[in-house]
Structure formats: C-alpha cells, structure tokens
Amino acid sequence: MTQRDQQEVDRRRDRLLASIALSSGLGLLLAMPFALRAGAEFFLPLTAALVVAIALVPLLEWLERRHVPSGLAAMLAVVGFLAVANTALVLIVVPATDWFRILPERIPQIQANLAPVINFYSQLQHFVDETVQMLASGPVAAAQTAAVEAPHSLLQLAATSAPAAIIQMVFGLLIIYFFLAGWTRLRRRTINSRGSFDGALAVARVIQNVVDATSAYVITIATINFGLGVAVGVALWLIGMPSPWMWGGIVALLNFIPYFGPMLAAVLMGLGGLMVFNDIWLALLPAAIQIGFHLVEANMVTPMVLGRRLTMNPLLILVSITFWGWVWGTPGALLGVPLLIIIQTVVAAAGTPDIAGFLFERGTLTVAPRQENDNNIDSRKTDG
Secondary structure: HHHHHHHHHHHHHHHHHHHHHHHHHHHHHHHHOOOOOOOOHHHHHHHHHHHHHHHHHHHHHHHHOOOOOHHHHHHHHHHHHHHHHHHHHHHHHHHHHHHHHHHHHHHHHHHHHHHHHHHHHHHHHHHHHHHHHHOOOOOOOOOOOOOOOOOOOOHHHHHHHHHHHHHHHHHHHHHHHHHHHHHHHHHHHHHHOOHHHHHHHHHHHHHHHHHHHHHHHHHHHHHHHHHHHHHHHHHHHEEHHHHHHHHHHHHHHHHHOOOOHHHHHHHHHHHHHHOOOHHHHHOOOOHHHHHHHHHHHHHHHHHHHHHOOOOOHHHHHHHHHHHHHHHHHHHHHHHHHHHHHHHHHHHHHHHHOOOHHHHHHHOOOOOOOHHHHHHHHHHHHOOO
C-alpha cells in the first residue's frame, strides 16, 4: 500500500469516527433537554447550587488567603449567602402575601380604574369589527375567553410539595458547602492530573476563566440590581406606594432575567398601582417609574460597569433564557445567563467543531485540515 493510499484510508477512518461523534452528539443534544426537564427535581437544585458555588469561589479564596481553613471558609460563605437570600425573601415574600390576600377585594377598583381604557378599546374594537364586516364576506368571529378558576387548592399543593422543596434546598446547600470545601484540592488535583505542562496550564486557565466570568457577572449584576431596587423603592415611597421595598425587591429579582424580567416587573407594578390608587394616571406611575429606571440601568449603568468584559450576543442570551425557562421554568430563566457564560467559556477553550466543513467538504470535525488547505492555496497563489 502506497503512502497516498494509506492517507486515504486514514482520512476515511477519521471521517467515519467524526460521523459517529457527530451523530452521537446530535442525539445527546436532542435528548438532553427532555432528560433535564424530566429530572428537574435533581438537576435544577444541582445546577443552581453549582452556579452559586462558582460565584462564591472568590469569597472562599479571599478567606483562605487570610489563613481561614477551607471547611470554615466554606461554611462562612454558605452562611453569608443564606443571610442575603433570606433577607431578600423576607422583604419580598411577606408583604407579597398580603397583596395576594387583598387582590380579590381590589378587583372592582382595578376595573373602575381601567374603565376608560376598556371603553376606548371596546369602541375601537366595535369600529374594527364593522370595518371587517364591510370588507369580508363572513361575520367576524367573536373572541372566546376561557374562565380560569382561582387556585383555591394552593395551600394543599404547598403542603404536599413542602417536603420535596425542603429536601431540594438542603441538597443544594450541601452541594455548595462540599464544592467550596473541596474546591482548592479539586482544582489542584485536576491540574496535576494532566500529563503535560501545557495541558495543566490550559486546564488551570479554563477553570480560572469560568470562575472569573461567572462570579464577575453574578456579583456585578447583583450589585446593579440591588441599586436599581433601592432606587425604585425610594421613588415608590415618595409617591406613597405601599410596601415600596417589596416592589423594589421584585424589580431587583426580575432584573436578573434580561428582556422578560423588566417587562413582567412593569406589568406587576401596574397591577399594584391599580390596586392602590384611584386615578388611572397615578396608578400607572409605578410602572412608568420602573420603566424609566430600567432604561437608565440597561443603557447607561450596566454597559458602563460591565464594559466589554462580559459582552454577549443578545440572540444567544434570548435563546438561553427561553431554553432554560422551558426546561425549568422561572428558576431556569434566572440561571440562563450564568449557564451561558459557563458554556461559552468552556467552548472557547475547547474549540468548536467544524461542522460546516464536515458536511459540505471532505474534512473531519476538526478545523486543522481546513487551515492546512487554506495555507496550501495561499502558497500556490504566491508561487503563481
């Protein structure tokens, strides 16, 4: 067998292996969302705990540099996280319970505030219907709305799901603690297990990049959202809105979900204003305040603070939020951007396969053969 025949055999073997890898990867990619969704009780707290733990690594390393033992440093980091999370939940959940309790009583007031808008919409709809009837041969189909029953069994549902929620919370906290407690040893063992210095250096760089990017995003966005919530709370307090800090906390929490979160916060604050104020313009003022502060935060504060260090494609952010929101609901949407950062960092270090070259050319999934062909073409052009 000549050398050229051997090269052809090697090329076909590599292409066969690449076909198997591509088929297996495609099958895994298609099956993974359904597996994650079906196993949400396990994968959701595990993923959330790992994201929180990665974000707490800088605090752990800061404590270890001050000669705090790893176990104690991990415990202090977990306690600090619990203190912040519990404070935020108390500020939001306790007043929100009262708002949900009085919501049925305030429905007539909401309807009275919206009466001018409803009348205007009814007249506009009547005009549109008459116009369509004139232009179309058939009558306009009447809109049908399905009545939604009030969740009167919510207490029973909460009571039955409480044990599972407690187990998931304890499981997540244990994951955070043991991850942080063994972080230094795990990183050292992972780096030392590489067979070459270059491999160890690459692994160390990837680990550090993941930690730096994730913690920088979570801590920076949390600080910005905290300031946004305080600003909105102060503004609502000045106009006499009840529970202003609860609304500020809701704005801060929902602002972790790009695009969708601020829109939902504006809708909730509009509903809250309609429950409290009698004048419709004053009732819509809380939503207008939230929108105004959000525009300043999104277009000035966040770009100035984050800069280009954590710039991501808006389309990828939207796809990530939609995907993880479909898989795990609201918690998945909250984890969408941190997970996107982790995946992008790992993929950037590992390299992306050349799927287009594999499908439309004669190469494999690696980019190297394409680069060699390009170099050969360039050298031929130079010789010519």
